[in-house]
Amino acid sequence: MPDFFDNWTVQVRKGLLELSILKALAGGERYAYELVKALATVPGLEVPEGTIYPLLSRLRGQGFLSARLQESNEGPARKYYALSSKGRAQLAAMETYFQNVAAAIAGLSDAPSIKNP
Protein backbone atom coordinates (compact mmCIF):
# COMPACT_ATOMS: atom_id res chain seq x y z
CA MET A 1 0.00 0.00 0.00
CA PRO A 2 2.76 2.56 0.57
CA ASP A 3 3.53 2.41 -3.17
CA PHE A 4 -0.05 3.25 -4.03
CA PHE A 5 -0.09 6.13 -1.58
CA ASP A 6 3.27 7.45 -2.80
CA ASN A 7 2.10 7.38 -6.40
CA TRP A 8 -1.14 9.07 -5.52
CA THR A 9 0.61 11.86 -3.62
CA VAL A 10 3.00 12.41 -6.55
CA GLN A 11 0.03 13.03 -8.81
CA VAL A 12 -1.74 15.27 -6.30
CA ARG A 13 1.42 17.28 -5.66
CA LYS A 14 1.97 17.72 -9.38
CA GLY A 15 -1.56 18.98 -9.82
CA LEU A 16 -1.29 21.41 -6.94
CA LEU A 17 2.08 22.88 -7.85
CA GLU A 18 0.85 25.51 -10.29
CA LEU A 19 -1.90 26.57 -7.91
CA SER A 20 0.69 26.83 -5.12
CA ILE A 21 2.99 28.99 -7.25
CA LEU A 22 0.18 31.40 -8.10
CA LYS A 23 -1.00 31.44 -4.50
CA ALA A 24 2.51 32.14 -3.19
CA LEU A 25 2.66 35.21 -5.41
CA ALA A 26 -0.81 36.47 -4.48
CA GLY A 27 0.63 38.66 -1.69
CA GLY A 28 3.00 40.46 -4.04
CA GLU A 29 6.12 39.90 -6.11
CA ARG A 30 8.73 37.49 -4.81
CA TYR A 31 12.32 36.85 -5.54
CA ALA A 32 12.54 33.54 -7.47
CA TYR A 33 15.17 31.86 -5.29
CA GLU A 34 13.22 32.65 -2.12
CA LEU A 35 9.94 31.60 -3.74
CA VAL A 36 11.40 28.26 -4.82
CA LYS A 37 12.89 27.64 -1.38
CA ALA A 38 9.52 28.40 0.23
CA LEU A 39 7.53 26.15 -2.13
CA ALA A 40 10.00 23.29 -1.86
CA THR A 41 9.45 23.10 1.88
CA VAL A 42 5.66 23.39 2.04
CA PRO A 43 4.61 20.40 4.17
CA GLY A 44 3.11 17.74 1.94
CA LEU A 45 4.18 19.49 -1.26
CA GLU A 46 7.94 18.87 -0.88
CA VAL A 47 9.01 19.14 -4.49
CA PRO A 48 12.55 19.15 -5.85
CA GLU A 49 13.56 22.79 -6.24
CA GLY A 50 14.49 22.32 -9.89
CA THR A 51 10.91 21.31 -10.72
CA ILE A 52 9.58 24.76 -10.00
CA TYR A 53 11.70 26.81 -12.41
CA PRO A 54 10.29 25.30 -15.63
CA LEU A 55 6.78 25.87 -14.28
CA LEU A 56 7.57 29.50 -13.47
CA SER A 57 8.84 29.91 -17.01
CA ARG A 58 5.72 28.28 -18.44
CA LEU A 59 3.35 30.33 -16.31
CA ARG A 60 5.19 33.48 -17.37
CA GLY A 61 4.95 32.41 -21.00
CA GLN A 62 1.21 31.95 -20.59
CA GLY A 63 0.89 35.48 -19.26
CA PHE A 64 0.01 34.54 -15.68
CA LEU A 65 3.27 35.90 -14.27
CA SER A 66 5.61 38.76 -15.02
CA ALA A 67 9.33 38.81 -14.22
CA ARG A 68 11.99 41.42 -13.73
CA LEU A 69 15.69 41.38 -12.90
CA GLN A 70 17.28 43.46 -10.20
CA GLU A 71 20.97 43.78 -9.50
CA SER A 72 22.09 42.56 -6.09
CA ASN A 73 25.21 43.30 -4.04
CA GLU A 74 25.05 39.88 -2.37
CA GLY A 75 25.30 37.70 -5.46
CA PRO A 76 23.88 37.32 -8.97
CA ALA A 77 21.12 39.59 -10.23
CA ARG A 78 17.84 38.66 -8.57
CA LYS A 79 14.79 37.70 -10.57
CA TYR A 80 11.44 38.72 -9.19
CA TYR A 81 8.17 37.11 -10.24
CA ALA A 82 4.75 38.70 -9.79
CA LEU A 83 1.17 37.77 -10.62
CA SER A 84 -0.28 39.50 -13.66
CA SER A 85 -3.96 40.47 -13.75
CA LYS A 86 -4.55 37.41 -15.92
CA GLY A 87 -2.74 35.28 -13.33
CA ARG A 88 -4.81 36.77 -10.53
CA ALA A 89 -8.02 35.86 -12.38
CA GLN A 90 -6.67 32.39 -13.07
CA LEU A 91 -5.76 31.91 -9.40
CA ALA A 92 -9.26 32.93 -8.31
CA ALA A 93 -10.79 30.41 -10.73
CA MET A 94 -8.44 27.65 -9.62
CA GLU A 95 -9.02 28.33 -5.93
CA THR A 96 -12.79 28.29 -6.36
CA TYR A 97 -12.60 25.03 -8.31
CA PHE A 98 -10.25 23.44 -5.75
CA GLN A 99 -12.42 24.47 -2.80
CA ASN A 100 -15.58 23.22 -4.52
CA VAL A 101 -13.97 19.87 -5.31
CA ALA A 102 -12.59 19.54 -1.75
CA ALA A 103 -16.02 20.39 -0.28
CA ALA A 104 -17.78 17.99 -2.63
CA ILE A 105 -15.38 15.16 -1.75
CA ALA A 106 -15.79 15.91 1.96
CA GLY A 107 -19.57 15.76 1.51
CA LEU A 108 -19.53 12.38 -0.22
CA SER A 109 -19.65 10.46 3.03
CA ASP A 110 -22.70 12.44 4.14
CA ALA A 111 -24.71 11.69 0.99
CA PRO A 112 -27.70 9.38 1.59
CA SER A 113 -26.97 5.84 0.49
CA ILE A 114 -29.10 4.22 -2.22
CA LYS A 115 -31.02 1.38 -0.67
CA ASN A 116 -32.35 -1.54 -2.59
CA PRO A 117 -36.18 -1.51 -2.77
Add this chain to the structure above:
Amino acid sequence: MNTMQTTATIRWTDDAEEALAAHLHRQFSGADWSAEERAEAEEDIRRHIEEELAASGAGEATAARLRPVLAKLGAGFPEAAEATPAFNPAGVASEQPSVKAAGKPVAIRRGAWALLLIFGILIPLGTLVFELISGACGEIFFTPIPTYWHALLVAVPPVGALLAKRAIDRGFGGRRARVAAVLSGAGLAVSLYYAALFLPLAPFAVAGIVYLGFGFVPLAPFLALGGVLFVRRRMKRAAASEVFTRGGVNPAHSPLQTAAFRRYSRIGIAAALVLLCGLELPRYVSRGGMLMAVSNYEPERAFEAGLLRAVGHRETMLRACYEM
Protein backbone atom coordinates in the same frame (compact mmCIF):
# COMPACT_ATOMS: atom_id res chain seq x y z
CA MET B 1 10.65 38.82 -22.04
CA ASN B 2 13.78 37.43 -23.62
CA THR B 3 16.20 35.29 -21.70
CA MET B 4 18.49 37.31 -19.49
CA GLN B 5 22.16 36.95 -18.66
CA THR B 6 23.21 36.31 -15.08
CA THR B 7 25.75 38.57 -13.42
CA ALA B 8 29.12 36.92 -13.57
CA THR B 9 29.92 36.85 -9.84
CA ILE B 10 30.79 33.14 -9.77
CA ARG B 11 33.47 31.58 -11.94
CA TRP B 12 32.45 28.25 -13.43
CA THR B 13 35.03 25.50 -13.97
CA ASP B 14 34.72 23.17 -16.97
CA ASP B 15 33.76 20.28 -14.68
CA ALA B 16 30.98 22.34 -13.15
CA GLU B 17 29.70 23.37 -16.58
CA GLU B 18 29.68 19.71 -17.62
CA ALA B 19 27.87 18.67 -14.44
CA LEU B 20 25.23 21.37 -14.95
CA ALA B 21 24.83 20.53 -18.64
CA ALA B 22 24.31 16.84 -17.82
CA HIS B 23 21.84 17.73 -15.08
CA LEU B 24 19.84 20.06 -17.34
CA HIS B 25 19.85 17.51 -20.10
CA ARG B 26 18.37 14.90 -17.75
CA GLN B 27 15.82 17.37 -16.48
CA PHE B 28 14.59 18.53 -19.86
CA SER B 29 15.25 15.74 -22.34
CA GLY B 30 12.08 14.50 -23.94
CA ALA B 31 9.75 16.80 -22.01
CA ASP B 32 7.36 19.08 -23.84
CA TRP B 33 9.06 22.32 -22.84
CA SER B 34 9.41 24.94 -25.55
CA ALA B 35 12.91 26.19 -26.35
CA GLU B 36 12.11 29.54 -24.70
CA GLU B 37 10.72 27.94 -21.54
CA ARG B 38 13.70 25.69 -21.33
CA ALA B 39 16.24 28.47 -21.90
CA GLU B 40 14.64 30.65 -19.24
CA ALA B 41 14.36 27.80 -16.72
CA GLU B 42 17.97 26.82 -17.34
CA GLU B 43 19.06 30.37 -16.72
CA ASP B 44 16.98 30.51 -13.54
CA ILE B 45 18.52 27.25 -12.33
CA ARG B 46 22.00 28.59 -13.01
CA ARG B 47 21.13 31.74 -11.08
CA HIS B 48 19.76 29.59 -8.24
CA ILE B 49 23.04 27.65 -8.07
CA GLU B 50 25.07 30.86 -8.05
CA GLU B 51 22.86 32.17 -5.27
CA GLU B 52 23.52 29.04 -3.20
CA LEU B 53 27.24 29.23 -3.81
CA ALA B 54 27.39 32.95 -3.05
CA ALA B 55 25.53 32.32 0.22
CA SER B 56 28.14 29.72 1.18
CA GLY B 57 30.96 32.16 0.39
CA ALA B 58 32.24 30.21 -2.63
CA GLY B 59 33.59 32.33 -5.47
CA GLU B 60 34.00 29.43 -7.87
CA ALA B 61 31.52 26.80 -9.08
CA THR B 62 33.23 23.41 -9.13
CA ALA B 63 31.68 20.01 -9.79
CA ALA B 64 32.18 19.04 -6.14
CA ARG B 65 30.40 22.17 -4.90
CA LEU B 66 27.61 21.73 -7.41
CA ARG B 67 26.81 18.17 -6.42
CA PRO B 68 24.80 18.86 -3.23
CA VAL B 69 23.05 21.82 -4.88
CA LEU B 70 22.06 19.75 -7.93
CA ALA B 71 20.91 16.95 -5.62
CA LYS B 72 18.53 19.38 -3.93
CA LEU B 73 17.38 20.79 -7.25
CA GLY B 74 16.56 17.28 -8.44
CA ALA B 75 16.31 16.07 -12.03
CA GLY B 76 12.56 16.56 -12.25
CA PHE B 77 9.46 15.47 -10.43
CA PRO B 78 9.68 11.82 -9.35
CA GLU B 79 7.34 9.85 -11.57
CA ALA B 80 4.57 7.67 -10.19
CA ALA B 81 5.71 4.03 -10.34
CA GLU B 82 2.89 2.97 -12.68
CA ALA B 83 3.95 5.60 -15.19
CA THR B 84 7.42 4.13 -15.67
CA PRO B 85 7.01 0.39 -16.22
CA ALA B 86 9.84 0.18 -18.74
CA PHE B 87 12.28 1.64 -16.28
CA ASN B 88 11.08 -0.04 -13.14
CA PRO B 89 12.34 -3.59 -13.46
CA ALA B 90 12.59 -5.55 -10.24
CA GLY B 91 15.18 -3.97 -8.04
CA VAL B 92 15.38 -0.63 -9.74
CA ALA B 93 12.59 1.09 -7.87
CA SER B 94 14.01 0.06 -4.52
CA GLU B 95 17.45 1.41 -5.29
CA GLN B 96 18.61 4.22 -3.07
CA PRO B 97 20.14 7.36 -4.52
CA SER B 98 23.73 6.57 -5.21
CA VAL B 99 26.78 8.73 -4.70
CA LYS B 100 29.19 6.12 -6.04
CA ALA B 101 30.16 8.40 -8.88
CA ALA B 102 30.97 11.30 -6.57
CA GLY B 103 34.22 12.99 -7.50
CA LYS B 104 34.74 10.94 -10.66
CA PRO B 105 34.10 12.36 -14.11
CA VAL B 106 31.23 10.89 -16.12
CA ALA B 107 31.50 12.87 -19.34
CA ILE B 108 34.24 11.82 -21.76
CA ARG B 109 36.46 14.84 -22.25
CA ARG B 110 38.07 15.85 -25.50
CA GLY B 111 41.50 14.32 -24.79
CA ALA B 112 40.08 11.00 -23.62
CA TRP B 113 37.68 11.00 -26.54
CA ALA B 114 40.56 11.49 -29.01
CA LEU B 115 42.42 8.50 -27.51
CA LEU B 116 39.26 6.39 -27.47
CA LEU B 117 38.47 7.33 -31.06
CA ILE B 118 41.95 6.46 -32.33
CA PHE B 119 42.81 3.38 -30.28
CA GLY B 120 39.41 2.01 -29.23
CA ILE B 121 37.42 2.66 -32.40
CA LEU B 122 39.40 3.57 -35.52
CA ILE B 123 42.30 1.10 -35.17
CA PRO B 124 40.04 -1.91 -34.37
CA LEU B 125 37.65 -1.00 -37.20
CA GLY B 126 40.54 -0.29 -39.59
CA THR B 127 42.15 -3.60 -38.67
CA LEU B 128 38.90 -5.41 -39.33
CA VAL B 129 38.58 -3.86 -42.77
CA PHE B 130 42.28 -4.54 -43.50
CA GLU B 131 41.95 -8.21 -42.49
CA LEU B 132 38.74 -8.63 -44.51
CA ILE B 133 40.43 -7.22 -47.62
CA SER B 134 43.91 -8.70 -47.29
CA GLY B 135 43.46 -11.79 -45.10
CA ALA B 136 47.01 -11.08 -43.87
CA CYS B 137 46.63 -12.70 -40.47
CA GLY B 138 44.89 -15.70 -42.00
CA GLU B 139 47.78 -16.28 -44.39
CA ILE B 140 50.45 -16.13 -41.67
CA PHE B 141 48.86 -17.47 -38.47
CA PHE B 142 45.17 -18.36 -38.42
CA THR B 143 41.92 -16.94 -39.76
CA PRO B 144 40.33 -14.78 -37.06
CA ILE B 145 37.40 -13.68 -39.25
CA PRO B 146 36.37 -16.73 -41.29
CA THR B 147 32.75 -15.56 -41.83
CA TYR B 148 30.80 -12.32 -42.06
CA TRP B 149 29.21 -13.25 -38.73
CA HIS B 150 32.68 -13.07 -37.19
CA ALA B 151 33.22 -9.71 -38.86
CA LEU B 152 29.97 -8.50 -37.34
CA LEU B 153 31.06 -9.65 -33.88
CA VAL B 154 34.49 -8.05 -34.23
CA ALA B 155 32.81 -4.75 -35.15
CA VAL B 156 30.72 -4.76 -31.96
CA PRO B 157 33.35 -3.43 -29.47
CA PRO B 158 34.31 -0.28 -31.44
CA VAL B 159 30.76 0.43 -32.59
CA GLY B 160 29.52 -0.11 -29.03
CA ALA B 161 32.16 2.31 -27.71
CA LEU B 162 31.02 4.93 -30.21
CA LEU B 163 27.37 4.52 -29.21
CA ALA B 164 28.30 4.61 -25.52
CA LYS B 165 30.04 7.94 -26.01
CA ARG B 166 26.97 9.37 -27.72
CA ALA B 167 24.66 7.97 -25.04
CA ILE B 168 26.75 9.46 -22.22
CA ASP B 169 26.87 12.83 -23.99
CA ARG B 170 23.09 12.85 -24.26
CA GLY B 171 22.29 12.16 -20.63
CA PHE B 172 22.53 8.37 -20.73
CA GLY B 173 18.82 7.83 -21.09
CA GLY B 174 16.27 6.33 -23.45
CA ARG B 175 16.74 3.70 -26.13
CA ARG B 176 20.25 4.91 -27.01
CA ALA B 177 21.50 4.12 -23.49
CA ARG B 178 19.85 0.69 -23.49
CA VAL B 179 21.40 -0.22 -26.87
CA ALA B 180 24.79 1.08 -25.71
CA ALA B 181 24.55 -1.06 -22.56
CA VAL B 182 23.73 -4.20 -24.57
CA LEU B 183 26.55 -3.53 -27.06
CA SER B 184 29.04 -2.80 -24.27
CA GLY B 185 28.26 -6.21 -22.75
CA ALA B 186 28.57 -7.93 -26.11
CA GLY B 187 31.73 -5.96 -26.87
CA LEU B 188 33.27 -7.04 -23.58
CA ALA B 189 32.68 -10.73 -24.33
CA VAL B 190 33.91 -10.48 -27.92
CA SER B 191 37.02 -8.44 -27.17
CA LEU B 192 37.95 -10.73 -24.25
CA TYR B 193 37.63 -13.77 -26.50
CA TYR B 194 39.75 -12.26 -29.28
CA ALA B 195 42.29 -10.86 -26.79
CA ALA B 196 42.74 -14.39 -25.40
CA LEU B 197 43.06 -15.72 -28.95
CA PHE B 198 45.77 -13.20 -29.85
CA LEU B 199 47.56 -13.27 -26.48
CA PRO B 200 50.43 -15.48 -27.72
CA LEU B 201 51.06 -13.06 -30.61
CA ALA B 202 50.92 -9.88 -28.51
CA PRO B 203 54.64 -9.74 -27.57
CA PHE B 204 55.62 -10.16 -31.22
CA ALA B 205 53.13 -7.48 -32.23
CA VAL B 206 54.58 -5.02 -29.71
CA ALA B 207 58.08 -5.80 -30.95
CA GLY B 208 56.88 -5.40 -34.55
CA ILE B 209 55.42 -1.96 -33.84
CA VAL B 210 58.52 -0.82 -31.94
CA TYR B 211 61.10 -2.06 -34.44
CA LEU B 212 59.25 -2.25 -37.76
CA GLY B 213 56.36 0.16 -37.35
CA PHE B 214 53.61 -2.38 -38.01
CA GLY B 215 51.84 -5.13 -36.09
CA PHE B 216 48.56 -3.53 -35.09
CA VAL B 217 46.46 -6.48 -36.29
CA PRO B 218 47.24 -8.75 -33.31
CA LEU B 219 46.99 -5.80 -30.91
CA ALA B 220 43.60 -4.60 -32.18
CA PRO B 221 41.60 -6.90 -29.82
CA PHE B 222 43.51 -5.51 -26.82
CA LEU B 223 42.91 -1.94 -27.95
CA ALA B 224 39.22 -2.72 -28.49
CA LEU B 225 39.08 -4.32 -25.03
CA GLY B 226 40.68 -1.21 -23.52
CA GLY B 227 38.09 0.97 -25.26
CA VAL B 228 35.21 -1.20 -24.06
CA LEU B 229 36.47 -1.21 -20.46
CA PHE B 230 36.89 2.57 -20.54
CA VAL B 231 33.39 3.32 -21.81
CA ARG B 232 31.84 0.73 -19.50
CA ARG B 233 33.43 2.45 -16.50
CA ARG B 234 31.97 5.80 -17.65
CA MET B 235 28.58 4.21 -18.29
CA LYS B 236 28.56 2.70 -14.79
CA ARG B 237 29.35 6.10 -13.33
CA ALA B 238 26.62 7.72 -15.41
CA ALA B 239 24.16 5.07 -14.25
CA ALA B 240 25.19 5.49 -10.61
CA SER B 241 25.23 9.27 -10.54
CA GLU B 242 21.49 9.84 -10.61
CA VAL B 243 19.67 11.22 -7.60
CA PHE B 244 16.15 10.17 -8.54
CA THR B 245 15.80 6.50 -9.25
CA ARG B 246 12.31 6.75 -10.67
CA GLY B 247 13.18 8.75 -13.73
CA GLY B 248 13.07 12.32 -14.88
CA VAL B 249 10.48 14.49 -16.51
CA ASN B 250 9.71 12.00 -19.26
CA PRO B 251 9.99 8.31 -18.33
CA ALA B 252 10.84 7.38 -21.93
CA HIS B 253 14.08 9.36 -21.58
CA SER B 254 14.84 8.56 -17.95
CA PRO B 255 18.50 7.96 -17.22
CA LEU B 256 19.45 4.31 -17.22
CA GLN B 257 20.00 3.20 -13.63
CA THR B 258 22.69 0.83 -12.36
CA ALA B 259 20.45 -2.23 -12.11
CA ALA B 260 19.03 -1.66 -15.59
CA PHE B 261 22.51 -1.05 -17.00
CA ARG B 262 23.71 -4.36 -15.56
CA ARG B 263 20.65 -6.16 -16.89
CA TYR B 264 21.07 -4.87 -20.45
CA SER B 265 24.81 -5.45 -20.25
CA ARG B 266 24.27 -9.10 -19.25
CA ILE B 267 21.88 -9.51 -22.18
CA GLY B 268 24.70 -8.33 -24.46
CA ILE B 269 27.24 -10.67 -22.88
CA ALA B 270 24.87 -13.64 -23.17
CA ALA B 271 24.00 -12.85 -26.80
CA ALA B 272 27.67 -12.55 -27.76
CA LEU B 273 28.58 -15.79 -25.97
CA VAL B 274 25.77 -17.67 -27.73
CA LEU B 275 26.93 -16.34 -31.11
CA LEU B 276 30.59 -17.05 -30.36
CA CYS B 277 29.79 -20.60 -29.25
CA GLY B 278 27.64 -21.17 -32.32
CA LEU B 279 30.39 -19.91 -34.62
CA GLU B 280 33.48 -21.25 -32.89
CA LEU B 281 32.48 -24.54 -31.28
CA PRO B 282 32.39 -26.51 -34.57
CA ARG B 283 35.94 -25.32 -35.32
CA TYR B 284 37.24 -26.40 -31.91
CA VAL B 285 35.35 -29.68 -32.06
CA SER B 286 36.90 -30.31 -35.46
CA ARG B 287 40.43 -29.54 -34.20
CA GLY B 288 40.02 -31.82 -31.19
CA GLY B 289 38.27 -34.48 -33.23
CA MET B 290 41.05 -34.58 -35.82
CA LEU B 291 43.65 -35.17 -33.12
CA MET B 292 41.63 -38.00 -31.62
CA ALA B 293 40.72 -39.45 -35.01
CA VAL B 294 44.36 -40.48 -35.48
CA SER B 295 44.43 -42.20 -32.08
CA ASN B 296 45.78 -45.73 -31.81
CA TYR B 297 42.66 -46.78 -29.94
CA GLU B 298 40.17 -48.04 -32.52
CA PRO B 299 36.82 -47.26 -30.75
CA GLU B 300 37.98 -43.67 -30.09
CA ARG B 301 39.08 -43.31 -33.70
CA ALA B 302 35.72 -44.54 -34.95
CA PHE B 303 33.79 -42.29 -32.59
CA GLU B 304 35.72 -39.16 -33.58
CA ALA B 305 35.47 -39.96 -37.28
CA GLY B 306 31.71 -40.18 -36.86
CA LEU B 307 31.67 -36.94 -34.90
CA LEU B 308 33.70 -35.16 -37.57
CA ARG B 309 31.34 -36.38 -40.27
CA ALA B 310 28.37 -35.11 -38.25
CA VAL B 311 29.50 -31.73 -36.91
CA GLY B 312 33.00 -31.19 -38.29
CA HIS B 313 33.81 -27.78 -39.69
CA ARG B 314 34.62 -28.34 -43.35
CA GLU B 315 37.01 -25.43 -43.82
CA THR B 316 38.95 -26.22 -40.64
CA MET B 317 39.41 -29.80 -41.76
CA LEU B 318 40.49 -28.76 -45.27
CA ARG B 319 43.01 -26.28 -43.84
CA ALA B 320 44.34 -29.00 -41.54
CA CYS B 321 45.14 -31.14 -44.59
CA TYR B 322 47.73 -28.54 -45.63
CA GLU B 323 49.12 -28.17 -42.13
CA MET B 324 50.00 -31.83 -41.72
